[in-house]
Amino acid sequence: MRLEVRDIRVERGGRRVLDGLSFALAPGEALIVTGPNGAGKSTLLRVLAGLLPLKQGRIAIGGAEDPPPCAELAHYVGHADGNKASLTAAENLSFWAAMLRSRQGRGTSLPPAEALAAFALAHASDLPVAVLSAGQKRRVALARLLVAPRPIWLLDEPLNALDAASQARLSHLMHAHLGQGGMIVAATHSALDLPNARQLTLRQ
Secondary structure, three states: OEEEEEEEEEEEOOEEEEEEEEEEEOOOOEEEEEOOOOOOHHHHHHHHOOOOOOOEEEEEEEOOOOOOOHHHHEEEEOOOOOOOOOOEHHHHHHHHHHHHHHHOOOOOOOOHHHHHHHOOOHHHOOOEHHHOOHHHHHHHHHHHHHHOOOOEEEEEOOOOOOOHHHHHHHHHHHHHHHHOOOEEEEEOOOOOOOOOOEEEEOOO
């Protein structure tokens, strides 16, 4: 299975943000997307996640019989955490697991308690997300990757608000995901511990 992006054009507010962009990812490969603010990094991830329409081009899954759309195989963690503040950390993960379960990709899903423990948040399981720190909220959002496994991870500034220990945990999980044949597209201004990743630099 390959992720194939061919000659895509995306417009927002009448402005052309991406034009003529092409790339492909094979199982076990990562792509790090860099560039200045406004160059289209977050837009690219949102298009891959099926949240924005294409003006031109195609996004497809190759090498699979009757493949589903990319969005059904992708797990998107945006710049905003997307947590429901009034729910506990565990309730947030249960919500995402239930919503995504019917279209989960390959991999073993973890129960919320184990997913939180993987990010050293077991103690916060029953706390409302509203009372957590920015770094803890980010870790709850990233823990969604473990309760609803999908082969393609789309990560927008994944290191935001994470301390060194949390960055190391995320690095371990990203390497494990790639080792199992998953794919990662990450938009970031920070250096990620993915030395074999391909680079894509967007320009305004």
